[in-house]
Amino acid sequence: MKLTLRVWRQKNADAPGTMATYEVDGISQDMSFLEMLDTLNEDLILRGEDPVAFDHDCREGICGACSLVINGDAHGPERTTTCQLHMRSFADGDTIDVEPWRAAAFPVVKDLVVDRGAFDRIIQAGGYITAPTGSAPEAHATAVPKAAADHAFEHAECIGCGACVAACPNGSAMLFTSAKVNHLGVLPQGSPERETRVLDMVARMDEEGFGGCTLTGECATACPKGIPLPSIAAMNKEWLRATRKAKR
Amino acid sequence: MSTYTEYTTGEPLADTKAPAGPIAERWDRRRFEAKLVNPANRRKHTVIVVGTGLAGGAAGATLAEQGYHVVQFCYSDSPRRAHSIAAQGGINAAKNYRNDGDSVHRLFYDTVKGGDFRARESNVHRLAQISVEIIDQCVAQGVPFAREYGGLLDTRSFGGVQVSRTFYARGQTGQQLLLGAYQALSRQIAAGNVEMHARTEMLDLIVVDGRARGIVARDLVTGEISTHFADAVVLATGGYGNVFYLSTNAMNSNATAVWRAHRRGAYFGNPCFTQIHPTCIPRTGDHQSKLTLMSESLRNDGRIWVPKAKGDTRPAADIPEDERDYYLERIYPSFGNLVPRDIASRAAKNVCDEGRGVGPGGQGVYLDFADAIRRMGKDKVAEKYGNLFDMYERITAENPYEVPMRIYPAVHYTMGGLWVDYDLQTTVPGLFAIGEANFSDHGANRLGASALMQGLADGYFVLPSTINDYLARNPQAGDVDDTHPEAVSVLRETRERIERLLAVDGDRTPDSFHREIGELMWEYCGMARTDAGLRKALARIPEIREEFWRRIKVPGTGAELNQSLEKANRIVDYLELAELMCLDALHRAESCGGHFREESQTPDGEAARRDEAFSYAAAWEFVGTGTAPVLHKEDLVFEYVHPTQRSYA
Numbered sequence: 001m002k003l004t005l006r007v008w009r010q011k012n013a014d015a016p017g018t019m020a021t022y023e024v025d026g027i028s029q030d031m032s033f034l035e036m037l038d039t040l041n042e043d044l045i046l047r048g049e050d051p052v053a054f055d056h057d058c059r060e061g062i063c064g065a066c067s068l069v070i071n072g073d074a075h076g077p078e079r080t081t082t083c084q085l086h087m088r089s090f091a092d093g094d095t096i097d098v099e100p101w102r103a104a105a106f107p108v109v110k111d112l113v114v115d116r117g118a119f120d121r122i123i124q125a126g127g128y129i130t131a132p133t134g135s136a137p138e139a140h141a142t143a144v145p146k147a148a149a150d151h152a153f154e155h156a157e158c159i160g161c162g163a164c165v166a167a168c169p170n171g172s173a174m175l176f177t178s179a180k181v182n183h184l185g186v187l188p189q190g191s192p193e194r195e196t197r198v199l200d201m202v203a204r205m206d207e208e209g210f211g212g213c214t215l216t217g218e219c220a221t222a223c224p225k226g227i228p229l230p231s232i233a234a235m236n237k238e239w240l241r242a243t244r245k246a247k248r
Numbered sequence: 249m250s251t252y253t254e255y256t257t258g259e260p261l262a263d264t265k266a267p268a269g270p271i272a273e274r275w276d277r278r279r280f281e282a283k284l285v286n287p288a289n290r291r292k293h294t295v296i297v298v299g300t301g302l303a304g305g306a307a308g309a310t311l312a313e314q315g316y317h318v319v320q321f322c323y324s325d326s327p328r329r330a331h332s333i334a335a336q337g338g339i340n341a342a343k344n345y346r347n348d349g350d351s352v353h354r355l356f357y358d359t360v361k362g363g364d365f366r367a368r369e370s371n372v373h374r375l376a377q378i379s380v381e382i383i384d385q386c387v388a389q390g391v392p393f394a395r396e397y398g399g400l401l402d403t404r405s406f407g408g409v410q411v412s413r414t415f416y417a418r419g420q421t422g423q424q425l426l427l428g429a430y431q432a433l434s435r436q437i438a439a440g441n442v443e444m445h446a447r448t449e450m451l452d453l454i455v456v457d458g459r460a461r462g463i464v465a466r467d468l469v470t471g472e473i474s475t476h477f478a479d480a481v482v483l484a485t486g487g488y489g490n491v492f493y494l495s496t497n498a499m500n501s502n503a504t505a506v507w508r509a510h511r512r513g514a515y516f517g518n519p520c521f522t523q524i525h526p527t528c529i530p531r532t533g534d535h536q537s538k539l540t541l542m543s544e545s546l547r548n549d550g551r552i553w554v555p556k557a558k559g560d561t562r563p564a565a566d567i568p569e570d571e572r573d574y575y576l577e578r579i580y581p582s583f584g585n586l587v588p589r590d591i592a593s594r595a596a597k598n599v600c601d602e603g604r605g606v607g608p609g610g611q612g613v614y615l616d617f618a619d620a621i622r623r624m625g626k627d628k629v630a631e632k633y634g635n636l637f638d639m640y641e642r643i644t645a646e647n648p649y650e651v652p653m654r655i656y657p658a659v660h661y662t663m664g665g666l667w668v669d670y671d672l673q674t675t676v677p678g679l680f681a682i683g684e685a686n687f688s689d690h691g692a693n694r695l696g697a698s699a700l701m702q703g704l705a706d707g708y709f710v711l712p713s714t715i716n717d718y719l720a721r722n723p724q725a726g727d728v729d730d731t732h733p734e735a736v737s738v739l740r741e742t743r744e745r746i747e748r749l750l751a752v753d754g755d756r757t758p759d760s761f762h763r764e765i766g767e768l769m770w771e772y773c774g775m776a777r778t779d780a781g782l783r784k785a786l787a788r789i790p791e792i793r794e795e796f797w798r799r800i801k802v803p804g805t806g807a808e809l810n811q812s813l814e815k816a817n818r819i820v821d822y823l824e825l826a827e828l829m830c831l832d833a834l835h836r837a838e839s840c841g842g843h844f845r846e847e848s849q850t851p852d853g854e855a856a857r858r859d860e861a862f863s864y865a866a867a868w869e870f871v872g873t874g875t876a877p878v879l880h881k882e883d884l885v886f887e888y889v890h891p892t893q894r895s896y897a
Contacts, residue, residue: 034537035537046757050804053811060540062333062420110469117326120328124434129388133310133709139383146396149393152390183392189390
């Protein structure tokens with residue numbers, strides 16, 4: 001396959017960015033999207049140009065590092081991570097736009113690399129269960145209904161990639177935050193910190209400059225792990241419940 | 249340019265930290281004998297932890313909970329992305345919830361046997377003891393393990409064992425355990441007990457007066473190279489499988505931290521012990537940048553086969569039952585498809601070498617779920633393996649519910665690593681290595697679902713106990729800062745290396761060198777090794793190294809985010825480590841576990857171990873680049889599990 005790429009190039013956080021055009025040839029349908037970019041970068045290095053910087057690591061869809069907006073869609077046309085997107089999803093001769101996540105809370109570091117430290121700070125605000133090492137009771141001391149365990153798992157699958165924020169017209173992090181609130185809140189182990197968790201995480205989320213949620217649902221459509229949209233409604237309910245309880 | 253195939257043998261090495269006495273009491277005894285640091289004094293101690301995977305994340309969180317000041321590093325943008333996250337299958341624990349005859353002793357026995365009698369008994373027994381606490385800890389953190397309808401934890405069986413002791417969270421167990429550790433670490437970061445440096449890579453170790461006192465690290469965004477000091481340094485930087493270029497490791501997983509520590513005096517243990525995982529997705533072409541593992545839990549219900557006839561190119565569905573060779577079930581009737589990884593991998597290589605492999609290039613075997621779907625129903629199969637099937641289909645565009653998967657072995661894990669004693673301390677006082685970065689618990693072969701167990705055991709329970717002893721015995725090591733002559737010199741060497749990489753301005757990319765060394769290693773130091781092949785590799789590696797320094801091209805500068813520079817700098821270390829791996833493989837003229845020497849096999853083609861000559865761990869001391877290292881042997885004593893030739897027939 002022969003393709004035309006239009007790629008966002010930005011030297012560093014302070015420099016202005018621009019779309020640059022590159023031609024790539026000899027692309028196999030079996031290549032992943034990132035392997036196609038590897039091919040481009042090998043050419044650029046040999047031509048003495050700066051290769052395109054992008055975040056990636058596991059290349060099997062679980063670490064959450066890769067983060068490209070492809071033809072306007074977070075992670076591209078398939079519902080998966082960029083690293084698991086294959087070139088068979090494109091046609092010979094296509095022109096493909098490649099951009100970084102765009103959100104006020106995710107400043108560009110270089111080219112396609114952004115700073116997602118805000119996600120870590122949301123987790124630090126309360127996305128955990130306080131259980132210092134050594135303090136745990138026997139694992140079978142508390143049975144967890146299978147439905148609750150499955151619900152927790154479904155939300156715990158979030159890989160923290162940030163596609164939800166990139167896809168949202170408001171740059172909101174509600175889906176990310178609600179995934180953790182739902183995961184921990186539904187488990188008996190997580191219930192003692194239910195109220196402080198949701199209040200602190202939401203407060204932090206707002207401080208980080210993420211937008212509000214207007215229920216457009218783009219986040220859940222872009223999520224490679226299928227975190228469901230109702231998870232946001234469940235978090236709103238948790239937040240209201242915690243707010244009322246705090247007033248009492 | 250100098251090459252070597254000979255080496256000198258130095259003083260034998262002994263683990264002086266494991267107490268004597270009954271094996272089941274040794275860990276208790278060590279914890280009692282170890283000195284403690286007064287809680288009020290812990291705040292005064294700084295511990296550097298490099299890496300945030302299962303071992304590093306757990307250690308950082310736990311040391312901070314104990315009151316130490318932790319300074320932690322990871323190369324990713326977030327500590328949540330360490331490659332432990334990709335482990336799929338599960339974590340072993342001797343809970344015996346199934347009442348199927350499991351016990352701490354059986355897990356100990358299975359691990360020593362599975363490691364082909366090349367691991368230290370004391371360490372392995374401790375691992376088995378701690379396994380049960382790990383599950384308790386993780387459940388308390390909210391790790392959503394799979395559960396039965398009654399609300400209790402579900403378990404499954406895994407390769408190489410006959411009990412169901414593996415706890416799992418669908419096919420994402422590593423992710424869930426890592427997020428548990430990451431969340432515990434996040435709590436400590438928020439509390440100000442952990443100073444976290446993300447996107448920062450360790451480039452060297454600072455040793456002062458014979459003790460590890462700090463590291464040199466590079467900020468990957470600004471390129472700034474800086475020093476960091478502490479009372480002890482913990483390396484939790486994972487394995488070195490990426491020396492093979494293609495592996496199931498993450499793209500940025502690397503050996504720089506352990507190799508730099510090795511150059512500064514830490515002995516390297518059993519570098520040739522690498523694990524080739526039997527169930528990976530076959531490669532599709534030269535563009536391949538990494539390989540993807542399919543959890544071997546698939547072997548519980550999938551049946552592995554190839555056509556009986558050579559060169560049979562019919563689609564799987566058109567090959568009748570009596571023309572299929574379910575070779576693992578045929579050769580190993582009692583373990584069948586669940587034989588240990590090394591045996592399953594070699595068997596796959598053998599049938600492919602015979603010309604019976606399937607798929608493009610004949611480098612693959614079938615893993616077939618047709619029987620499982622008939623027996624359990626498609627829904628039940630989907631519930632157990634759904635995400636793995638989806639992943640397979642995304643990569644190959646084939647639906648495994650309808651056509652059998654194709655799998656082939658790939659480099660997956662390195663049992664070797666920095667040599668450590670029972671306290672997980674390396675031969676450099678104050679330098680500890682935990683998780684895959686050390687060599688300790690898996691001998692010559694790791695059993696499935698044991699990597700997560702070891703990483704968390706080291707991080708949550710072992711290191712936080714043993715490091716106290718070191719810190720208590722070395723209370724006031726004296727302040728060191730970057731004006732200390734050692735720090736100045738390590739910093740200068742690091743800067744010079746970076747400048748030299750940028751200055752060559754040759755005509756070959758970092759990846760081209762990485763691929764070349766990787767292909768050489770896969771060919772000569774991969775699934776089957778020979779004396780002649782290893783000598784060839786040992787002659788070739790110094791040539792590649794010389795060419796690297798002549799022709800490498802790294803664009804850009806050191807004062808910016810420069811991913812080519814990061815890669816090139818890691819390849820410098822692979823080019824030395826590869827040589828040591830080949831020498832270790834050459835010197836160990838026996839087959840054991842993942843190390844198969846063609847000269848050492850039984851008449852029916854099984855690995856032949858040679859206990860009379862090789863019942864020791866090989867710990868190598870660095871002397872200089874291109875100079876033969878010194879071998880120190882740690883004799884292995886088996887008091888509880890009598891070495892036998894492994895049999896899975």
